Amino acid sequence: MNRAGEAGVWRLQLLFGWLSFVLAVPSIYLLLGLPLVMREHGWSGTDIGLFQLAGLPAVFKFLLALPVQRYRFQRGHYRHWAMVLCLLLAVLLVLVSQQAITADRLYLFGLAFAASVLATWADIPVNALAIKLLPQSQRVRAGGIRSAALFLGAIVGAGVMLLVQSRWGWQAPFLLMAGGLLLALLPLARLRERDAPDATPAPANPVFADWSGYFRQPGARLWTWVLLSSFPFVGAAWLYLKPLLLDQGMPVQQVALIAGVGGGVVGAVASLLGGRVIQRIGPGRATPLFMVGALGALLALTAAVGLQAGMAWLVVAAFLLASAMGAVSTLVFALMMFFSREHRQAVDYGLQASLFVLTRMLVPVAAGVLLDRSGYLGMLAGLSLAMALVCGVALLARRSIAVTATAPYRAADDQPQRPGI
Template identity: 75%
Template sequence: MKGQESARMWRLQLLFGWLHFVLAVPSIYLLLGLPLVMREHGWSGTDIGLFQLTGLPAVFKFLLALPVQRYRAPQGHYRLWALGLCLLLALLLVLASQQAMTTNRLVLFGLAFAAGVLATWADIPVNALAIKLLPQTQRLRAGGIRSAALFLAAIVGAGVMLLVQQRWGWQAPFLLMAAGLLLALPFLGRLHEADVLAVECQATRPALVDWSGFFRQPGARLWIWLLLSGFPFLGAAWLYLKPLLLDQGMPAQQVAWVAGVGGGVVGVLASILGARLVQRLGPAWVTPWFMVGALVALLALTGAVWLQASTLWLVVAAYLLATAMGAVSSLMFGLMMFFSRQQHQADDYGLQASLFVLTRLLVPIGAGALLDRSGPAGMLVGLCLATLGVCALAMAARRSIAQATVDACIPDDRADRAKSKPAPQVS
């Protein structure tokens, strides 16, 4: 019986991991992969830069979450939203495949922007559904799987899809991405969401958005500050890693393998192992140490750049940074699930995701200004100092995290007996 329960949980985890992967690949391909194709077809730097505005919808997840939370169905509320939005995104990708790089640029921008809206929007019911269906003991693992899926999506979207485009033409990447989405829909449609939440009699009427209630949760205010600051400084260092490695004299092809493929693989492994470590030791205990690990990784990269170290030291520093990225992102995603209230999964998740994306976009702008003013070492020193403050904040937030994750690390069999409700099934 316990083996069947574990198998069902793994099927759920893999389904949500696949959904995170196929929703992330189109955005990454459009933002990070397609600019290379654009340059080959004569797009200017300004045109390519303006095209990055297609990623703007991610900042407004809190608004996209409102209709998902408010307009509910008696049976399979989040499941129906996820099915509809994923299907629309797949159809839009098929439509984009019928265009060409020589199509009017405004048309391409419109299609890419619409894809960004749908991918961002679909992410909300998918995560809300995961929060609903997964018991507390599975949420940290879900954060690790999601982080690993995003690292894999970065490898595929910014690398593999470019190779596919060069080998088979413009249509192939879009059709492959659409096929990945369509592959998940039958499994998503067979989830029994209503079985888990039959007690939610309010599912038949609109739920009001209550963001003030989110902030009234025990420990929510400290958690928000940690959410805003825990990842962006690492993310800024990762964003500028490739230019830094090039400036240190590393060949471009080696940079692509080290920071692109190798870093992505390390991030995947760190996401999975980091989530396992958090699950065993507890989020409240591990969180400060993960932030200390992030500081160590940044210090290693700072030392390598400052001392103009050998290639080996640069590679080690890059992989330390990828390790910290994977571990911290899996922790952040897992904790976001714990701070999403029952019956408010969509709007709570949307609010947290918007805040997470906002600082992830703003911090690199400040880091870039510091890079221009003080050079690579000066920028990295600034990121180290900021991360030192995050370490102090993580220590202060330990009690808040412990309150929110009190049942996160109890054994699965005890959790199941305590909850005394059937596990969700996916065929």
């Protein structure tokens, strides 16, 4: 690839990284940042808990992907879908900014739910476009950039935006988030998306044929087990890390600094470094290696709690856990791209994303029950045991993952399109 081609690919990577970031921040702010503001204004715990239902659309990406795949624009199919949905989300965020935290709570929930639907929906054509435009050799790097963008989005959405709100008021965060989305529209409009006719005839039952076709890919079933199980156990441990540190006597501000800002930065760096490792050794070898690394992080945290090793060791274990999350996220996002078929990028990505979110939401519930019955040590031991089983699944799947990651996707993969941005 010549220098002009490399520059074009880097511009694409930065654009898709920025889009991942600006689509993640609103959801994170609404679900993780805004509850603090709600509590300050007298919302009950039940009200705040019910408000979390606004995050449910993420489970139904597989349904939201269907119209994106089916209803095609004449030119620039995924690009136009992404632009329309990002623009609608920006308009909705401006609309939310014109309300107030004292507005009718059901109305606010409706706006937040609509914003969550649009952010979830827009993520589908954005990632389908990335899969379509980026050469196969760039998918691992794209996974690392996406993972890093989400970690940074967590820092901004659950931290920085709260500071913005406390200093400049209710409107400021929503207007900033809308502005970030609008910044992406111009480079999106300038993209040149090559439209190739779908060579596969429409099946008699298109919805189920699309989903069953995904599972008929070589290695897809084993990969799906890895997809379902690779992240939720380390993710559940991370979710309960803040309460753990608080219960161990760490001040609230230090917990926020270490588990919030510090963990986010470590996760972002690990995401980018994890991508380099995957490119060097290949996804097939990286899959069991990263799962073993996640198991090691869980065992380190379990040992620190069980041995009452002190706060310094807990902090080290926390950063190990953040590193494992970053590396595993990079691997998962990259492999989701490899297992998305040509002409089926949206529906395959949407299905995989729904499966990923489903277990990420369910496992913390089970972990919470385990925490109540056996304490932090029992919960972490249970998560470690489950992660050990995941390592076994990853070993079984490594060969089929390696074959899929090296199989040709389309004839033009190694000749990337000139992105025109």
